[in-house]
Structures are given as structure tokens and as C-alpha cells.
């Protein structure tokens with residue numbers, strides 16, 4: 402392995418297939434450290450005359466993780482960040498209110514909850530880096546909104562496969578959007594969805610004790626998936 406260091410640039414050039422495979426694992430590990438705000442820290446000392454071994458550990462991670470070159474390191478080593486993105490569309494504020502109550506439920510489990518309107522999410526990079534995802538959209542004209550459809554195409558690029566998820570919706574009479582968003586997350590994104598289906602609430606009950614509790618419980622059930 403050739404290693405060169407020039408000011409702020411460090412380059413590794415593998416010299417055989419094994420080194421290439423190991424460098425790929427190291428690369429994925431460092432990318433995951435950045436993604437999940439972890440530090441790769443040196444352990445002990447590196448004095449080649451004494452022992453020609455340089456060791457690093459991921460701060461805060463339990464030891465003895467086996468990493469094989471067949472599976473991307475991101476799948477084996479990265480714990481889910483205890484942070485949930487709650488992204489919603491809301492024209493008159495009802496679905497957004499649900500998002501706030503759901504966020505309270507997520508926070509009860511000790512996870513962080515970030516509530517955003519989909520209009521504030523500009524690229525798939527804004528979607529990455531969370532441990533769980535809950536998307537909400539009101540029903541208009543027996544459909545989800547065009548803005549939610551556009552957002553789901555963007556979220557598709559973030560690769561949410563097997564991440565915990567949930568969906569919610571406010572409506573008055575037919576309520577198609579919640580189950581539609583839920584289905585996309587479950588079948589197109591292959592996410593690990595809460596077993597309860599979408600949280601679909603008539604707008605009149607959102608701000609009642611019953612509505613608030615239903616939202617909080619839903620948030621808790623997604624937050625608990627991060628604690629598993």
C-alpha cells in the first residue's frame with residue numbers, strides 16, 4: 402500500500418487485490434464515521450521499532466466488530482442514528498400539527514426528531530443521515546399532493562431500504578393520501594414500516610386529547626424501532 406501525504410490530502414494506493422478490498426472497507430468505515438458524526442481515533446502509540454501496528458477505533462462503538470469485505474461496512478458497523486426526519490406537506494396546518502405531536506412521541510423514546518416541510522428539502526442529501534423517517538401528506542382530491550410525489554422521487558434516491566418508517570395524513574372524508582404514502586415507503590423503498598399502517602386522522606380530532614395521543618403513540622412506535 403502506497404500512502405502519500407501532501408498538505409491536507411492523504412492518498413492510499415493499494416498494490417494488490419487484498420489491499421484493494423481492505424481499502425474499500427476502510428473507505429466505507431470513514432464515510433460512515435462522517436455520516437453519523439463519529440470520530441476515528443488512534444489507540445495507544447505507533448512506534449514502528451517497537452510494534453509495527455497502527456490501531457484506530459470508532460469512538461463510542463463497542464469493540465470486536467467483524468467486518469468482511471463482502472458486505473459494505475455501512476451495513477455491518479453503522480448503528481442507526483437516533484434521529485428521525487418527519488417530513489410533511491401541509492396547506493392549512495393540520496398535517497403539520499400532526500407532525501409536531503408525532504415529534505413529541507419520537508422524543509419520548511430518547512431519539513431526536515426533526516420536522517420539515519418537504520418544500521425545505523432540496524436534495525437527497527437533505528434526506529440522508531437519519532435513523533428513521535415519517536412522511537405526512539393531507540388528502541386533496543382523493544390523492545396525495547404533487548409536492549409529496551416529487552418529494553418521494555427525491556427520497557427514493559436517498560436509499561432508505563430497511564430504515565424504520567411511518568406515514569401520516571389529515572383528511573375530512575376519504576383519506577387516501579396516508580395509506581398511499583405508507584405503501585410507497587413499504588413496497589417501493591422497502592422500509593421497515595411500523596406495523597400499525599398509516600396514521601390517518603380526520604382533521605377535527607387532531608387537536609383533541611385522542612388525536613394528540615394517537616400522534617404521540619405513532620411517533621413512539623417509530624422511535625422505539627431505533628432503540629431495538
Ligand SMILES: Cc1cc2nc3c(=O)[nH]c(=O)nc-3n(C[C@H](O)[C@H](O)[C@H](O)COP(=O)(O)O)c2cc1C
Pocket residue numbers: 490491492493494495496497539540541542543544571572573574575576577604
Ligand atoms: C380542495 C380540497 C380538496 C380536498 N379533497 C379531499 C379528499 O379528496 N378527501 C379527503 O378526505 N379530504 C379532502 N380534503 C380535506 C383535507 O384533506 C383536510 O382539510 C386536511 O386536514 C388538510 O390538511 P392540511 O391542513 O395539512 O393541508 C380536501 C380539502 C380541500 C380544500
